[in-house]
Amino acid sequence: MIPLALNSSRLRLGLAGAGTPALRRLRALRAAGAGEELRVFTTDPALSAEAGAATTPRLPTPEDISPLNLLWIAGLEEDIYRPLAQAAQDAKLLLNVEDVPEFCDFNSVAEIRRGDLLLTVSTGGQAPGLAGAIRKRLEACFPESxxxxxxxxxxxxxxxxxxxxxxxxxxxxxxxxxxxxxxxxxxxxx
The missing domain is CATH 1.10.287 (Helix Hairpins)
Known part of the structure; x- marks a missing residue:
């Protein structure tokens, strides 16, 4: 894994998904500063309501995917995410299909944000629960102050x-x- 902190204002980001996993990812992306450059593709009314104007009320087409730099896919069934993942790979963009390592060019990290301080924990996608447990301990050591x-x-x-x-x-x-x-x-x- 190559650890990076990406400037979201310079990237075209996409999220395709539904349900709690996609809501969780949307919230994490917004907390990380993703704004107008984030496009959310969903048929899920709850995700659409939270994403607001960023929503495209359908799943992405290959034409929607190709201009993106990064795409997260979360909460979709295999028969739905596989063709999206293939389109992303064909377009040579960075892809993360949540909990499907074979379709992950990158892994999202457990994070702690304290203003401009960003602390991250990663297990390379192998033990996300452990990364979360470490994050909780670090939160106590690095309070809002x-x-x-x-x-x-x-x-x-x-x-x-x-x-x-x-x-x-x-x-x-x-x-x-x-x-x-x-x-x-x-x-x-x-």
Missing amino acids: WATRVKEIATLRQGWRAERMPMAEAARRIDTLVEEKCWLSCPKLR
């Missing part, structure tokens, strides 16, 4: 860059600050 901490460090870093401080010195100062404030002590992981 980390959003403010990231902003604090970012402000300091901007000032140091304006002063043309060498990167190594800025990193040393950040390490010292984190140590002095005990930000990384988490007894719950022991």
